[in-house]
Amino acid sequence: MINIGEVFETNKMIEQENLDVRTITLGISLLDCADGDLEKVNEKIYDKITTVAKDLLKVGQEIEREYGIPIVNKRISVTPISIVGACACHSPEDFITIAKTLDKAAKAVGVNFIGGYSALVPKGMTKSDKNLILSIPRALAETERVCSSVNVGSTKAGINMDAVRLLGDIILDAAELTKEKDSLGCAKLVVFCNAPDDNPFMAGAFHGVTESDAVVNVGVSGPGVVKTALEEVRGADFGALCETVKKTAFKITRVGQLVAQEASKRLNIPFGIIDLSLAPTPAIGDSIAEIFEVMGLERAGAPGTTAALALLNDQVKKGGVMASSYVGGLSGAFIPVSEDQGMIDAVKEGALTLEKLEAMTCVCSVGLDMIAIPGDTKASSIAGLIADEMAIGMVNQKTTAVRVIPVIGKTVGDTAEFGGLLGYAPIMPVNPFGCGDFVNRGGRIPAPIHSFKN
Amino acid sequence: MKKTIITVVGKDSVGIIARVCTYLAENSINILDISQTIVSGYFNMMMIVDGNKAEKEFHIWAEELEKMGEVLSCTVKVQHEDIFNKMHRI
Numbered sequence: 001m002i003n004i005g006e007v008f009e010t011n012k013m014i015e016q017e018n019l020d021v022r023t024i025t026l027g028i029s030l031l032d033c034a035d036g037d038l039e040k041v042n043e044k045i046y047d048k049i050t051t052v053a054k055d056l057l058k059v060g061q062e063i064e065r066e067y068g069i070p071i072v073n074k075r076i077s078v079t080p081i082s083i084v085g086a087c088a089c090h091s092p093e094d095f096i097t098i099a100k101t102l103d104k105a106a107k108a109v110g111v112n113f114i115g116g117y118s119a120l121v122p123k124g125m126t127k128s129d130k131n132l133i134l135s136i137p138r139a140l141a142e143t144e145r146v147c148s149s150v151n152v153g154s155t156k157a158g159i160n161m162d163a164v165r166l167l168g169d170i171i172l173d174a175a176e177l178t179k180e181k182d183s184l185g186c187a188k189l190v191v192f193c194n195a196p197d198d199n200p201f202m203a204g205a206f207h208g209v210t211e212s213d214a215v216v217n218v219g220v221s222g223p224g225v226v227k228t229a230l231e232e233v234r235g236a237d238f239g240a241l242c243e244t245v246k247k248t249a250f251k252i253t254r255v256g257q258l259v260a261q262e263a264s265k266r267l268n269i270p271f272g273i274i275d276l277s278l279a280p281t282p283a284i285g286d287s288i289a290e291i292f293e294v295m296g297l298e299r300a301g302a303p304g305t306t307a308a309l310a311l312l313n314d315q316v317k318k319g320g321v322m323a324s325s326y327v328g329g330l331s332g333a334f335i336p337v338s339e340d341q342g343m344i345d346a347v348k349e350g351a352l353t354l355e356k357l358e359a360m361t362c363v364c365s366v367g368l369d370m371i372a373i374p375g376d377t378k379a380s381s382i383a384g385l386i387a388d389e390m391a392i393g394m395v396n397q398k399t400t401a402v403r404v405i406p407v408i409g410k411t412v413g414d415t416a417e418f419g420g421l422l423g424y425a426p427i428m429p430v431n432p433f434g435c436g437d438f439v440n441r442g443g444r445i446p447a448p449i450h451s452f453k454n
Numbered sequence: 455m456k457k458t459i460i461t462v463v464g465k466d467s468v469g470i471i472a473r474v475c476t477y478l479a480e481n482s483i484n485i486l487d488i489s490q491t492i493v494s495g496y497f498n499m500m501m502i503v504d505g506n507k508a509e510k511e512f513h514i515w516a517e518e519l520e521k522m523g524e525v526l527s528c529t530v531k532v533q534h535e536d537i538f539n540k541m542h543r544i
Contacts, residue, residue: 001487001502002459002502002535002538002539002542002543003489004489004490004491004498004500006538006541006542007459007461007500007538008461008463008498008500009542010537010538010541010542011461011531062513065512065513065516066512066513066533066534067533067534067536067537068531068532068533068537069537251541251542254540254541255537255540255541257540258536258537258540
């Protein structure tokens with residue numbers, strides 16, 4: 001039988017160390033909503049989402065109540081809209097009507113974000129993909145809860161440099177259209193290489209075409225719990241450090257697994273995966289950077305940070321895999337700047353630079369995430385940043401992503417405020433040397449030699 | 455049988471266990487196990503109970519107990535035991 005020490009250990013994690021389940025994300029296939037008539041497509045999408053997800057919020061709240069574990073977000077991901085709308089949408093404006101329908105459906109069922117306003121173009125863009133990408137800035141400015149992502153590269157297909165170049169402009173346009181809110185639109189747009197089909201985390205979540213009709217995916221969290229556990233092993237060797245992370249990750253993930261199974265049972269929708277993640281928030285103590293500090297680095301960004309992140313990421317996976325029957329999504333430690341107080345402090349003090357963050361993305365779970373850059377950054381430089389990040393993902397067979405926010409009207413030394421879980425961020429300098437002639441070449445970068453495994 | 459864990463944490467005073475137990479008895483909730491310690495003047499109690507015969511729904515008696523905690527200047531939490539079993543048992 002469970003003993004008093006174990007009960008209080010769990011409750012201490014929840015009450016003092018910010019243990020929570022970060023998200024229950026309901027993936028919904030909209031493939032059966034495709035139609036030649038745009039009005040019908042919108043109608044079908046609204047009906048399907050509001051039917052399948054009608055109990056999502058209620059079930060989430062019931063689970064929170066019964067187990068005493070906060071479930072921070074309840075969200076929805078859908079089939080990439082460039083596929084769903086391909087038949088009916090002949091212009092970017094047509095796609096915007098679908099974005100508005102998604103926003104309306106998200107509000108109707110009470111979720112704070114809906115992901116899947118997406119296109120998958122690692123090898124090439126269809127007319128529909130291109131129209132969707134062109135519509136992204138307006139779609140993000142004119143909706144509140146819609147999140148967008150574009151997969152522009154993969155280890156198997158290479159990098160679509162036409163799409164990369166185009167997204168440099170799209171990100172700037174999205175920034176311009178939401179400049180009143182510190183270019184918040186860009187916080188809802190992720191550019192991916194090797195995007196997973198089952199990612200529950202926003203803004204990059206979408207419901208891949210390889211998935212079933214509906215599926216429950218869960219993203220766990222708990223940087224604060226790992227940090228507290230590591231405080232007990234200060235000065236111990238790497239073996240002890242890794243063991244501690246692994247055991248803690250196991251405990252955190254087990255809670256996610258329980259929540260996922262309960263949600264799946266109550267919604268009568270199959271369980272998909274647990275995303276084994278350490279997702280920070282701006283709350284004090286809920287920070288990846290603070291884990292580095294407990295590990296022995298003065299600040300995130302100091303020499304040794306990449307090694308610290310690599311071992312953290314790996315041990316989280318090793319502990320988490322045993323705790324769950326199916327794992328997937330992004331899995332690992334997130335390093336968003338604006339959502340992590342320790343990262344923000346490191347940037348302010350000059351310890352953490354964009355280049356160091358790029359190095360860290362070689363071993364973290366995603367990529368350059370929630371980084372505010374000057375609003376006058378050139379579109380070609382943003383495309384160059386994306387190309388670099390995509391190359392890291394392609395060559396290392398991992399997911400990488402770029403979510404940068406060129407904050408219009410602000411520059412290095414200023415701070416961008418996004419609010420809520422998205423936090424705030426000091427504007428970071430971007431290398432001022434140009435890359436226009438490189439990114440403007442057009443075409444695609446071929447897949448690396450080690451992708452030919454057949 | 456789904457069991458529920460009740461935890462009570464707060465400053466020690468006379469009658470905390472009595473008040474909680476009386477409420478449970480009045481609501482047909484059976485106590486299976488109690489452990490209790492005092493750490494530097496603070497009262498830590500854990501009860502394992504079976505609430506399957508309770509007439510009130512889980513969320514109602516759970517909330518009433520948590521409110522009782524406020525009166526006793528304690529923090530009362532009511533949780534299904536699975537969260538602890540899953541976390542601490544393979």
